[in-house]
Amino acid sequence: MSYQIAVLAGDGIGPEVMAEARKVLSAVEERFALAIEYTDYDVGGAAIDNQGCPLPDTTLKGCEAADAILFGSVGGPKWEHLAPNDQPERGALLPLRGHFELFCNMRPAKLHGGLEHMSPLRSDISSRGFDVVCVRELTSGIYFGKPKGRQGEGENEEAFDTMRYTRKEIARIAKIAFETAQGRRKKVTSVDKANVLACSVLWREVVETVAKDYPDVELEHIYIDNATMQLLRRPDEFDVMLCSNLFGDIISDEIAMLTGSMGLLSSISMNSSGFGLYEPAGGSAPDIAGQGIANPVAQILSAALLLRHSLKQEAAAVAIENAVSQALGEGYLTGELLASEDRHRAKTTREMGDYIAKLV
């Protein structure tokens, strides 16, 4: 049995870190006798340059034929002058999410032991550690709701967007949050703005109903403004944070920054048949692209998540995760994770990939 993976390396540091993820994937293939075929496709700015649009048809078709998408990152200053719809991020990510109905986005953010000093939080807060996962609805809400546009003229010209959620859409993402919590610390914090938004009132109702099927999981509701604040004071008290599309965009980025080590974080975007897109949380980082110093760990962990969730190769996923933990634990780190006086022992992108592949 052979698996197909569509590889969309994209822009900035994408291609560099993807090369290391491929190396590590080869190592697990060998160790676990897996047969995986990889096909590379243009996406984002690279696709604009080569084919005139951020998500060419060949890329979409290639993804359709694959078992999963391993995504790098897209975007950069070169394409920032384009209209929002044509830019790499919006023009590639949103259509991919929509086309494959990748309604479920999961972004874990854990403060790694030994890397507490990276967190921007006060040491007595970060020393308590935290381990949060944001479960974000990804194909509805104000991102996709119609109508969206402009009307009128002069100073009365107006723009409008529609936030919209059905019971069905809320229930399916809520279920995933509760199931995720069952495998963790059994607490779901649902983030909304039910004191202002009709969508949030429905959100709360449906989440309460779904919660009845998971009596072992504790449920609490929190307003988005308060969530943003409480994460700064007591991040260790959160487990699973269940969010609509827009609020999840904000919360997942906030918890990522709270770890202070975005180069270690990856994310899953999945649909109901297990097909998914796996990507690092950090973005294309054009400022350090091409220098061989980018941290490939997030991309490597994305590959592990792909093995687990889309290919159901749990043992191979664990092998990668263990290798990463061991490397980090041994102080095998890229420069951004080291204090300036320790930078001389920073590993390059390639050294990290080689070592993790070897440990696998």
Place this chain on the structure above:
Amino acid sequence: MSYQIAVLAGDGIGPEVMAEARKVLSAVEERFALAIEYTDYDVGGAAIDNQGCPLPDTTLKGCEAADAILFGSVGGPKWEHLAPNDQPERGALLPLRGHFELFCNMRPAKLHGGLEHMSPLRSDISSRGFDVVCVRELTSGIYFGKPKGRQGEGENEEAFDTMRYTRKEIARIAKIAFETAQGRRKKVTSVDKANVLACSVLWREVVETVAKDYPDVELEHIYIDNATMQLLRRPDEFDVMLCSNLFGDIISDEIAMLTGSMGLLSSISMNSSGFGLYEPAGGSAPDIAGQGIANPVAQILSAALLLRHSLKQEAAAVAIENAVSQALGEGYLTGELLASEDRHRAKTTREMGDYIAKLV
């Protein structure tokens, strides 16, 4: 000439801290020979209990007849079972904002010298200090946009909210942000989600146009998700943050929490004729209400802002602000601002008010 102030103390710690603000106001009245008349009105939970609704007609009429509103805080567990529309916060604050067209909300957040340890940020970040003001649009956007509601049935039942902004609405709040920046460090950071929202694309366009009239002010744009992150790493690089209603709700709370001393922060909500509502940022804090330990400083500073902005009594405002600075500088602090080993020298709500009034 005599001024009229409508006093809406509200719930929780509202009445306690309001009593201290009144004390300080009496002191400046005497010193600056002002004639101010105060009338108390029910609002929030207290109004629900006494008159059956969170914003009774008599309260609204009283506010109409006044030169400004001094607001305490509303809400508490007692009223949380009510439908969102009938709850103290939503049922009082939103209609007040709408009725008086208080489109401009300003929430300054400054890390006070000597109180850096209160910030939840890492000490090397908080030691750089920060001084940010959030200028938030308060009467439009997704809070007030129509249509808002529900339709359909069963699992296809859906809820919807509309985010809506006109050029005029964006321009008037943008102008205030630029004017505010001119009196400060001359930088405006406009927060949006222009890679997803049509409203944000218009927002950016209008802000760019308004910026042309303020060539001495630097303008930058940032996405809301990135803003939430960057505030954690480099809060000292922000000056004025210009936000739509929903994003301002999130950013203003985040910056307040970053100071770690919400009991010191107050906010202004103003309309175009200078009429305004002045309130502490912290909320009704029902958990500590009635104990005499709440920090009255935010409420006292709200009174100072009222004197400055609605009554144009700059000297009186400065007198209060100086008295507050002096008291804090002398270590005159309520318990929540002291490390646990120093709590024995915590001042009560009343002691704080008495001392600040005396200094005035």
